[in-house]
């Protein structure tokens with residue numbers, strides 16, 4: 001199957017002339033190019049196989065999927081071949097570029113409804129086709145919806161697609177944590193029961209919001225927060241003042257996609273019949289509207305890069321802070337997040353300031369649920385379409401009962417288990433990448449400056465005018481790792497890396513929660529970081545690493561309690577000390593984070609006391625001890641803040657406690673009323 005289309009596209013880099021770059025992803029640069037023998041303009045995606053961190057299986061899957069599909073709304077690869085250490089994927093050139101690029105350059109506030117309806121209908125047609133052929137796309141987003149000059153719409157990027165008919169490792173990959181957080185369905189984050197086609201419907205709903213607003217919901221938050229917000233909050237929707245311009249049918253369509261329970265989402269086929277799509281126009285409408293007057297794609301892309309570079313410089317000047325920069329990158333729609341330890345720690349810290357109230361409510365509430373699973377009466381319902389309208393409304397104490405009810409409903413119908421998500425985050429890190437692939441670390445930070453690398457070496461020319469070379473040593477791809485689109489044989493398809501599914505992870509969850517200290521993996525990794533141990537290989541023994549195109553690297557996690565001690569923050573420690581809890585709520589995770597914080601504070605204070613004690617009793621003023629204690633004492637402002645936070649948490653706990661009691665009282669009343677009604681009914685019957 002060397003050539004998948006009727007025309008024979010050559011399998012040699014020399015037969016293509018690369019022009020300007022028109023797009024960039026995590027691991028690839030896309031060029032406009034000329035296929036010389038056919039005299040045809042094509043797009044060539046040049047994937048740097050080194051950047052892919054040896055995830056040849058993932059790449060092979062992308063190429064395979066792209067080659068086999070045959071639908072007008074799905075971007076199909078003409079052919080692919082390796083050139084040195086790059087993989088070239090030749091595909092039709094979509095001159096309009098991605099919806100994301102169009103929005104960024106000309107529609108920062110999003111598109112008008114008929115445009116959105118047209119784009120989504122075409123995307124949905126692609127999904128109907130993919131789903132009926134057993135594929136889950138898993139990365140539906142505006143950046144992957146491409147438009148041709150005549151307005152034709154195609155869904156691209158199969159880098160993380162999965163096949164429902166797969167077995168073994170690939171089947172298990174449906175339990176993995178892939179995609180791009182803002183667009184990622186809760187069940188994908190949750191990694192509890194795996195997921196199916198419905199994950200794409202969620203992403204489509206998020207994409208609808210993205211097309212309506214110019215950015216995806218939560219896009220200003222760092223990934224960790226996005227995960228927690230997606231899991232904890234009511235689904236986002238078109239509920240704001242600014243959304244008044246949109247029709248009821250659009251709002252309903254979005255609400256139908258963004259139901260947390262995947263079973264309650266419509267299939268792609270059913271969704272396509274939604275009356276919202278009656279607003280959709282013929283595709284040439286797109287070329288007459290959003291493409292009209294746009295400069296050529298390469299030019300737009302260049303301008304965007306300049307804008308982004310300026311933004312980065314500005315931000316650096318403003319914040320000089322990595323976290324802010326990573327957020328800005330996020331805003332810019334770049335999905336190559338840098339999941340390093342420091343980022344994660346600061347993200348984890350950020351979570352505490354967010355929605356303190358609701359988090360604390362969740363915290364106690366859910367813990368109490370865990371203690372009395374059976375006593376919850378209204379658990380079976382799921383968040384209704386109306387509940388979508390409650391999104392982002394901060395719960396108040398006045399309507400505490402309703403909120404509690406909502407919370408119970410949403411938590412109960414959606415057994416949140418975000419620890420894996422967090423854990424996955426804690427177990428990803430650029431340290432691993434740097435250890436396994438020496439050139440990666442720097443490369444990840446300067447993606448936009450990366451040349452295609454092989455262009456020069458393989459074809460001896462680089463028409464794109466790219467300059468600059470990697471400083472990292474080039475890795476020669478062994479012959480058995482080279483492949484053409486024709487070489488997708490079974491043997492070749494076997495993954496070099498074993499993919500570990502969530503099932504494994506579940507099994508490894510500690511039996512006794514009290515043994516678990518969430519600071520364990522963090523501290524452990526911190527230690528490794530500081531020692532710069534070259535233990536990436538050992539790391540995989542803790543949990544096989546699998547990666548999807550640089551978005552995430554997920555391991556089966558280090559679950560052994562490597563942390564120093566158990567959490568001993570009694571006011572909020574229920575979740576952490578419960579001996580049987582395995583299903584963890586976001587609240588529990590937050591509890592654990594709070595525990596870690598408090599634990600560190602208390603330990604620090606304890607150490608200071610001990611140092612002082614030793615100093616006094618020994619009568620010696622040991623220099624080192626002095627330095628140590630004075631340094632430690634300097635940290636007191638932080639601990640004051642921490643104490644404040646702790647007391648806030650305690651207060652919140654207390655108010656939640658009373659709300660829960662009130663809830664219990666109401667339930668008892670309810671039960672009594674029911675009894676009375678029943679008795680009355682019986683009396684009447686007699």
Ligand SMILES: Nc1ncnc2c1ncn2[C@@H]1O[C@H](COP(=O)(O)OP(=O)(O)OP(=O)(O)O)[C@@H](O)[C@H]1O
Nearest residue numbers: 023024025026027028030043092093094098143157
């Ligand atoms: N056939 C094409 N014609 C025109 N532009 C394209 C084409 N394919 C991709 N692009 C542009 O290049 C960008 C990056 O491509 P692509 O998404 O396939 O790379 P990636 O590494 O898989 O990205 P990511 O993983 O971040 O989604 C796209 O967002 C799009 O703007």
